Amino acid sequence: MLEVRDLHKDYEGQPLLRGIAFSVSARETVCLLGPSGSGKSTLLRLIAGLETPERGQIFWDAKDLAATPAHLRNFGLVFQDYALFPHLNVFDNVAFGLRMRGRPESEIITRVLEVLGIVDLRGFEQRAVTDLSGGEQQRVALARALAPRPRLLMFDEPLGALDRALREDLLDQLRAILHEARIPAIYVTHDQEEAFSIADRVLLLHDGTIVRSGTPADVWAEPGSAWAAEFLGLGNVVPARVVAGGSRVETHYGVFSFQCAHKHRVGDEVMVLLRQAHEKKGGILKGTVADTLFRPDGFRIGLLGGLHFDLPSDARRGSKVSIPVEVHCLGPHSRSIRGRHG
Amino acid sequence: MVNERAAPADQRTRRGASAVRLYRSVLLWVLPLSFLAVFFFLPFFRIISVGLSLDAFSPFNLQLALQTVLFTVYQAILSTLLTVLLGLPCAVLFARYSFPGKSLLRTLTAVPFMLPTVVVAAGFNALLGPRGWLNLALMGAFGLDSPPISFVGTLVAILVAHVFYNTTIVIRIVGTALSSLDPKLSQAARSLGASSPRVWWNLVLPMLRPSLVAACLLVFLFDFTSFGVILLLGGPSFATLEVQIYIQALQLLNLPLASLLAFIQLLCTLAFSVFYTRYAARSFVETAPRPGALNLRKSTSSAEKMFIAVMLIVVWLLFVLPVLALPLRSVSRLDAARGQRGQVQPGLTTDYYSELFVNRRDSVFYVPPVQAALNSLTYAAATVALSLLLGFPAAIALAKPGLLEKILDPILIIPLGASAVTLGLGFILAFGRLLIHPWMVPLAHTLVALPFVIRVLQPALAAIPARLRQAASSLGASPFRTWQTVDWPILRRATLSAASFAFTISLGEFGATTLVSRPEYPTIPIAIYRFLSQPGALNYGQAMAMATLLMALTAMGIFLIEKLRLPGAGEF
Numbered sequence: 001m002l003e004v005r006d007l008h009k010d011y012e013g014q015p016l017l018r019g020i021a022f023s024v025s026a027r028e029t030v031c032l033l034g035p036s037g038s039g040k041s042t043l044l045r046l047i048a049g050l051e052t053p054e055r056g057q058i059f060w061d062a063k064d065l066a067a068t069p070a071h072l073r074n075f076g077l078v079f080q081d082y083a084l085f086p087h088l089n090v091f092d093n094v095a096f097g098l099r100m101r102g103r104p105e106s107e108i109i110t111r112v113l114e115v116l117g118i119v120d121l122r123g124f125e126q127r128a129v130t131d132l133s134g135g136e137q138q139r140v141a142l143a144r145a146l147a148p149r150p151r152l153l154m155f156d157e158p159l160g161a162l163d164r165a166l167r168e169d170l171l172d173q174l175r176a177i178l179h180e181a182r183i184p185a186i187y188v189t190h191d192q193e194e195a196f197s198i199a200d201r202v203l204l205l206h207d208g209t210i211v212r213s214g215t216p217a218d219v220w221a222e223p224g225s226a227w228a229a230e231f232l233g234l235g236n237v238v239p240a241r242v243v244a245g246g247s248r249v250e251t252h253y254g255v256f257s258f259q260c261a262h263k264h265r266v267g268d269e270v271m272v273l274l275r276q277a278h279e280k281k282g283g284i285l286k287g288t289v290a291d292t293l294f295r296p297d298g299f300r301i302g303l304l305g306g307l308h309f310d311l312p313s314d315a316r317r318g319s320k321v322s323i324p325v326e327v328h329c330l331g332p333h334s335r336s337i338r339g340r341h342g
Numbered sequence: 343m344v345n346e347r348a349a350p351a352d353q354r355t356r357r358g359a360s361a362v363r364l365y366r367s368v369l370l371w372v373l374p375l376s377f378l379a380v381f382f383f384l385p386f387f388r389i390i391s392v393g394l395s396l397d398a399f400s401p402f403n404l405q406l407a408l409q410t411v412l413f414t415v416y417q418a419i420l421s422t423l424l425t426v427l428l429g430l431p432c433a434v435l436f437a438r439y440s441f442p443g444k445s446l447l448r449t450l451t452a453v454p455f456m457l458p459t460v461v462v463a464a465g466f467n468a469l470l471g472p473r474g475w476l477n478l479a480l481m482g483a484f485g486l487d488s489p490p491i492s493f494v495g496t497l498v499a500i501l502v503a504h505v506f507y508n509t510t511i512v513i514r515i516v517g518t519a520l521s522s523l524d525p526k527l528s529q530a531a532r533s534l535g536a537s538s539p540r541v542w543w544n545l546v547l548p549m550l551r552p553s554l555v556a557a558c559l560l561v562f563l564f565d566f567t568s569f570g571v572i573l574l575l576g577g578p579s580f581a582t583l584e585v586q587i588y589i590q591a592l593q594l595l596n597l598p599l600a601s602l603l604a605f606i607q608l609l610c611t612l613a614f615s616v617f618y619t620r621y622a623a624r625s626f627v628e629t630a631p632r633p634g635a636l637n638l639r640k641s642t643s644s645a646e647k648m649f650i651a652v653m654l655i656v657v658w659l660l661f662v663l664p665v666l667a668l669p670l671r672s673v674s675r676l677d678a679a680r681g682q683r684g685q686v687q688p689g690l691t692t693d694y695y696s697e698l699f700v701n702r703r704d705s706v707f708y709v710p711p712v713q714a715a716l717n718s719l720t721y722a723a724a725t726v727a728l729s730l731l732l733g734f735p736a737a738i739a740l741a742k743p744g745l746l747e748k749i750l751d752p753i754l755i756i757p758l759g760a761s762a763v764t765l766g767l768g769f770i771l772a773f774g775r776l777l778i779h780p781w782m783v784p785l786a787h788t789l790v791a792l793p794f795v796i797r798v799l800q801p802a803l804a805a806i807p808a809r810l811r812q813a814a815s816s817l818g819a820s821p822f823r824t825w826q827t828v829d830w831p832i833l834r835r836a837t838l839s840a841a842s843f844a845f846t847i848s849l850g851e852f853g854a855t856t857l858v859s860r861p862e863y864p865t866i867p868i869a870i871y872r873f874l875s876q877p878g879a880l881n882y883g884q885a886m887a888m889a890t891l892l893m894a895l896t897a898m899g900i901f902l903i904e905k906l907r908l909p910g911a912g913e914f
Contacts, residue, residue: 050529070532071540077533083526087548096544097534148535 001026001184002047002152007056009042016042018208020056024152029178029185031195034205035231040188043205044154047186049073060151071100076145076183080157082137084129090116090140091125097148115143118177135166142174146181153178153185159194171197192232196220204228222261226271226330235275236307239333242268249327252305256282260329269333274325276309282327289315367746370739374732374792375750381785382757385768389608392771393601403599406586411606414582417497417572418565421504425561426554428505428656429512435653436513437520439646447654449904450661452510456900457665457893458850459570460867462503464889465664466575467494467874468671473882475667499575504568506660508561515560519553520546552621559618567611567761569853570867574874583607584763588856591767601771604764611761668893672886675879694883711884714869715891717780718849721865724784725848726841729795732788733840737799754796757789762853765789769858780863786854791844798843802836839903846899849892866892 007020016039024030032040045051047058049070058065065073076097084093091112098108116122119139124132129140138158145153158174159167175198178185189195195202196216204212204219212224223229226237240249242264249258249272258272259281274285287303298312301321309323392398436448454462468474470493477489484490493499523546531541547554569584578589583603590600675691697711736754740747760768765786773782806829814824852867859868866888873885 045529048529048533050532069537070529071535071537073533074535075533077530079526079530081524081526083524083530085527085531085545085549087551096531096536100531100535100540100544144530144534 001061002186003059003062004047005057005059007043007046007058008054009039009046009051010054011039011042015208017046017053020205020208020210022203022210022213024184024186026184027182029187029198029200031199031202032186032188032205033192033195033202034190036190038205039208040190040205041156044077044156044186044188047152048075048077048154074148074150074152076148076150076153078138078141078145078153078155078158080160082134082141084137084140084144086130088129089125090121090127090129090132093129093140094143094147096144101148111147112143115146118146118180119143119173134162135170138162138170139173142177146177146183150183153181153183155185155187155189157189158187160189160191167194174198204231206231222328223273223330226273229273229328229330235273236309237271237273237330238307240270240272240327242266242270249329253285253287253307254283256285256325256327258282258327258329262329262331264329271330271333273328273330274307275328276311277324277326279324282325285323285325287321287323289317289319289321291317363742363744364746367739367744370735371746371750372735374736377732377788378754378757381789382760382765382768385765385772386608386760388771389601389604389764389768392598393603393605395598398598398602403596403602406599407602407606410581410583410586410603413580414566414584417500417504417580417582418562420497421501421508421565422558422562424501425505425508425565426512426558428660429509429557429561430516430554431649431653432509432513432657433517433520435650435657437517439650441650441654447657447661448513450665451513451657453665453897453900454506454661455508455510456846456903457896458867459568459852460574460870461668461850461889461893461896462506462664463571463574464870464874464885465668465893466499466503466506468886469664469667470494470499473879475671494575495577495579497576497580500572500580502660503571503575504565506664507568507571508564509660511560511564512557515557516550516553519550523549556618556621559614559621563611563614563618566614567607569761569763574871583610584761584853587763587767588853591770591857597771600767604767607764608760665893668886669890672883672890675883691883694880694887697880697884697887711869711873711888714864714866714888717863718866718892721784721787722845722848724781725787725791726844728784728788729791729844730837730841733792733795733799736792737796737803740796740800741803754793757793762786762790762851763857766854766857769854780860782858783855783863783865784848786858787848787851788844790851790854791847794843794847795840798840799833799836802833806832842899842902846896846903849895849899 001024003023005021007017008015009017020043022030032043034040042051046053049065049068060073085096088096094112094115095108098111103111112125113122116124119142121136121139121143124136124140129137132140138161142158155174159170162170171194178198187195187198196219199216202212202214202216202219203210206227212219212228214222219228219232220234223232223234229235229237238251238253240251240258242248243250243255243266245266247257248255249270251272251274253274256272256274260270264270274282285307287305287307289301290304291302292314293300293302294314295310298310299314301309301311301315303309303321311321311323315321432451436444457465466474470476470491472489472492472494474493477491480486480490481488527545527549528541531545532538536544566582567584568582569588572580572582573585573588576585578585581589583606587600587603587607590596590603672694673691740751743751757765769782769786810828811824814828815821819827849865850867851865852871855865855868856871859865864872870885870888870892873881873888
């Protein structure tokens with residue numbers, strides 16, 4: 001349905017997006033995940049038609065949208081700070097899109113009440129939007145975007161301004177609503193938990209390009225680069241050297257067997273991801289506990305040398321521990337990436 | 343806002359402290375209140391008693407009063423509409439787009455607001471008057487005997503001058519609201535299917551309404567009470583309340599009618615001021631400010647470029663030409679002096695300036711014109727001293743409001759609502775015979791300047807944290823040393839700023855001065871007015887020269903005020 005080809009955009013003279021290409025198919029929720037400043041929001045505004053790209057095309061059903069102004073694209077947009085119209089009440093906010101399309105008043109009333117029902121805000125019609133809580137405002141914003149039945153919904157960090165409990169709550173609602181409405185959606189966030197729990201497909205945005213694309217499970221299993229593993233917080237990213245016939249690597253912390261899709265030769269410098277495993281796929285890592293930190297589902301153990309592992313039980317400082325680990329190759333060593341141990 | 347941090351120790355001694363504070367309040371208020379009582383409220387009650395006497399209510403008076411009120415409202419509404427019509431696109435220009443020379447142009451649009459009315463009138467006269475650049479150029483080009491464009495003495499002149507004066511209010515108030523509009527709101531509207539015109543109609547204009555109404559009210563208030571430009575550019579045939587008060591009081595000596603008109607004037611301006619204060623207070627709470635720089639952008643489409651180009655031309659023409667025409671005209675000999683016949687050699691001249699030092703027998707003065715400048719400077723210095731002397735205690739008291747301040751605050755607003763001509767009329771009624779004394783002029787000027795002085799000093803005083811003083815005294819500073827080392831360095835800027843305000847206001851004051859000053863002690867604005875009402879190229883040239891001097895002095899004052907402005911302090 002939506003297809004983006006080779007999109008380029010500069011920001012204050014610096015290239016921000018450099019050849020973005022991806023597509024969104026029917027009923028699919030695609031998550032754009034990237035650190036702040038990576039150009040995620042700009043990409044959304046380009047698709048919405050609120051900005052024009054330096055180069056590249058955006059297609060909807062194989063039709064180039066370059067000549068279609070923002071207000072005729074029929075793409076819904078939900079902002080982080082809601083962007084509700086402060087001079088209108090809840091009903092008129094939600095009705096705005098329908099009024100712009102010149103729908104008859106009776107249809108507007110029916111549809112507004114319907115979408116307010118979907119977001120669980122029936123009875124709020126006459127309330128001033130400035131009186132609502134953050135979560136309620138975000139639901140009004142969602143209802144407003146849903147009301148004109150857009151062919152694509154776009155979310156720009158929609159839950160960024162809300163506290164944790166409310167965020168998880170709304171995320172569940174949102175997933176249900178998107179599933180129900182069968183509208184394709186692009187969801188922008190910098191929070192990988194949010195991305196992994198709502199996305200059918202995750203796109204990792206880094207340095208103006210998409211560095212990894214796949215289902216949450218795929219991306220989690222194979223982050224593909226040291227940067228992605230670092231950004232997603234998947235485990236310890238450390239430098240290593242390939243030894244012993246190419247199936248084992250030597251690190252500061254010991255020698256492990258590792259899984260690699262590349263073809264490395266002995267002596268190659270690579271980056272690897274060290275994660276604790278249930279069985280000893282890669283080997284056993286031995287270390288001295290330097291620090292422990294309580295977590296809701298266990299303990300984060302810091303070892304001397306800077307590695308971190310999430311373990312089910314606590315350990316005394318100074319005690320020796322043995323941890324089964326698996327080791328993934330993340331590609332050739334790059335100096336620019338510094339592991340958390342650095 | 344005053345930050346009253348009540349420590350526990352404070353609470354224990356609160357009752358004793360409040361008695362001390364009341365005593366302190368009374369002490370602080372003695373001087374400013376006695377001044378206001380004698381020089382504002384006494385004249386004020388004289389106006390009421392004369393204006394509401396039986397003499398005032400003759401059928402002739404009532405009919406004239408009604409006519410005058412109607413015309414005043416009519417020209418004020420017209421001026422306000424035109425001002426908003428120009429101000430709104432200007433506000434959009436400044437709030438939305440970045441273009442070369444923007445900050446300079448923004449400053450230039452604000453300059454008229456501070457310029458004395460006589461200077462503005464002289465500026466437009468130099469540009470469009472019968473001896474102005476345009477008319478002389480057309481006469482020269484087409485060999486005409488009389489000026490082809492009649493501008494001075496028409497309603498158009500009044501309207502243009504009002505637009506020139508007050509557009510900056512719309513630019514500031516509406517522009518601030520515009521640049522604090524979240525750009526995401528328009529983006530949301532567009533993504534919901536609103537085209538650009540509909541974004542304006544359904545979103546931007548409704549959200550600007552409070553600021554638009556506030557700007558309209560303020561502009562209307564200024565147009566309603568404007569005096570100098572109407573008298574100098576419109577002439578007596580366009581009698582607004584202000585001009586009619588002046589005519590009735592000084593020329594026709596019908597003091598009851600003048601007082602009745604002044605009373606109506608006071609009621610109207612007070613009502614408007616109260617309405618504006620209420621409305622502004624309410625509407626500014628509703629819109630939370632946001633960083634404005636986000637909204638700035640360069641023009642992209644050709645329509646935007648066109649808009650910017652047209653606006654820039656209009657703004658430069660309206661705001662820069664009159665200000666440039668004046669000093670240039672003051673050094674150019676373009677037409678024959680009185681008594682001279684035949685060809686004049688056009689060129690640069692300093693005659694008009696050197697003539698200012700000569701006391702001619704046929705001069706309209708008893709003294710050389712330069713004496714007017716000396717008078718003005720003396721009056722201004724006296725006004726500065728007096729208004730600081732009275733303003734400081736009032737500002738100190740208002741910076742820490744107590745019971746007394748809550749009662750006095752609304753009373754202090756009343757002088758703000760009184761127009762300059764009304765103040766002058768009050769002086770005539772209350773101190774008729776004392777007016778031979780030239781020091782009545784700085785007293786009247788102090789009345790006009792005092793609210794501004796207090797408004798500059800009060801936030802600075804309130805902004806000094808008590809903790810600084812406590813820290814200083816805990817470190818061993820005596821009260822005087824504390825004041826010297828903590829308060830004064832902070833207050834110095836505000837004091838200088840207040841002084842420049844008082845100085846600038848006094849130099850340019852025209853309305854009250856026309857009624858209060860003696861012919862043998864003219865001020866610069868009075869001199870300009872008299873020069874402009876006299877025939878002849880020499881008088882005209884001297885008017886231009888004097889107005890240029892006044893403009894230069896005022897510009898220095900404005901520059902000082904802008905330099906010294908406390909960050910974040912509002913201007914209206």
